[in-house]
Amino acid sequence: MKFKTAQDYINGILDKNKVALSKAITLIESTLPEHQKISQEILPSIMPYTGKSIRLGVTGVPGVGKSTFIEALGIHIADKDHKVAVLAIDPSSSVSGGSILADKTRMEQLAACQNAFIRPSPSSTYLGGVAQKTRETMLLCEAAGFDTILIETVGVGQSETTVASMVDFFLVLMLPNAGDELQGIKKGVLELADAIVINKADKQNSKQALLAKNIYKNAMHILTPASNNWSPPVLTCSALEFTGIDEVWNMIKNHNKIFNKTGELKARRQEQSVSWMWTMLEDNLKMYLFNIPEVKEYIGKIKQKVKNSTVSPTRAAEKIFKKVIDHVKI
Numbered sequence: 036m037k038f039k040t041a042q043d044y045i046n047g048i049l050d051k052n053k054v055a056l057s058k059a060i061t062l063i064e065s066t067l068p069e070h071q072k073i074s075q076e077i078l079p080s081i082m083p084y085t086g087k088s089i090r091l092g093v094t095g096v097p098g099v100g101k102s103t104f105i106e107a108l109g110i111h112i113a114d115k116d117h118k119v120a121v122l123a124i125d126p127s128s129s130v131s132g133g134s135i136l137a138d139k140t141r142m143e144q145l146a147a148c149q150n151a152f153i154r155p156s157p158s159s160t161y162l163g164g165v166a167q168k169t170r171e172t173m174l175l176c177e178a179a180g181f182d183t184i185l186i187e188t189v190g191v192g193q194s195e196t197t198v199a200s201m202v203d204f205f206l207v208l209m210l211p212n213a214g215d216e217l218q219g220i221k222k223g224v225l226e227l228a229d230a231i232v233i234n235k236a237d238k239q240n241s242k243q244a245l246l247a248k249n250i251y252k253n254a255m256h257i258l259t260p261a262s263n264n265w266s267p268p269v270l271t272c273s274a275l276e277f278t279g280i281d282e283v284w285n286m287i288k289n290h291n292k293i294f295n296k297t298g299e300l301k302a303r304r305q306e307q308s309v310s311w312m313w314t315m316l317e318d319n320l321k322m323y324l325f326n327i328p329e330v331k332e333y334i335g336k337i338k339q340k341v342k343n344s345t346v347s348p349t350r351a352a353e354k355i356f357k358k359v360i361d362h363v364k365i
Contacts, residue, residue: 041076051180053152063171081178088177089291092198094188095208100234101187104274106142111280112183113150120176121153122169123187170201170311199227200310204287209233211243226258228267232283236271244271264297333358
């Protein structure tokens with residue numbers, strides 16, 4: 036089936052066609068004006084079919100086993116007749132802009148599952164380790180009938196606020212060697228967490244995992260919970276041995292049930308929509324800024340002065356802002 040018009044993509048997505056979904060996501064991620072035009076026609080049409088999934092964000096330090104955990108959880112969920120979409124954010128090189136995009140090879144079993152869809156996307160050095168178009172991609176997946184969306188962040192130290200601002204449940208993965216790791220934990224990340232899950236709690240690591248569990252429990256007690264109806268639990272699991280995965284999924288479902296009942300889920304998503312609006316406004320302003328020929332040329336000149344230390348970054352920003360204001364007045 037060929038997809039030429041926005042309606043072709045819309046029909047394909049609503050028919051749960053994975054090819055249509057993949058191609059539509061490519062359009063969403065593209066910066067080409069003709070692609071952006073079609074994608075902006077698709078989004079409003081699929082909106083009535085969105086919002087019915089459980090949105091789960093997963094983060095953790097490099098080496099914690101995020102991909103292995105997500106594959107194990109995804110297989111477990113898919114086996115229960117749920118449709119799972121994994122949006123895996125691959126780190127982009129700040130030098131070349133390139134991305135490995137290897138998540139399908141890291142999640143071979145899940146990729147072969149009929150009820151699963153895996154989409155690796157480059158982070159494009161976007162703050163928070165989340166691809167700039169992840170929100171729109173999530174909506175497309177929901178419209179295509181996926182009832183569970185898993186978002187994997189880069190996990191290389193950037194602010195995790197971005198991913199937490201687009202999901203219902205923010206899960207932080209930790210390693211069993213809590214003594215060393217606790218020193219490097221960002222308090223802000225723990226404050227955002229809806230749960231901490233200690234991965235790699237294999238048989239040989241069982242004692243360390245239990246010790247880590249107690250340490251993290253004590254750490255979480257110091258923090259004020261974001262909700263009066265939910266105290267972030269600390270669980271252990273082994274994604275490799277597939278143990279503890281069922282408990283993690285039951286916890287997520289329980290959270291979803293409670294937040295649906297109290298109305299907190301609806302309120303959280305409303306706040307997320309407002310946050311999204313401001314983010315999109317900022318992105319659009321930047322795009323507009325760099326599309327003004329005079330301003331674009333001026334930025335090139337002022338950037339060189341900043342490099343040469345003849346103009347301070349603060350002063351340069353003021354000059355660029357004034358240039359934009361002068362252009363708007365014209």
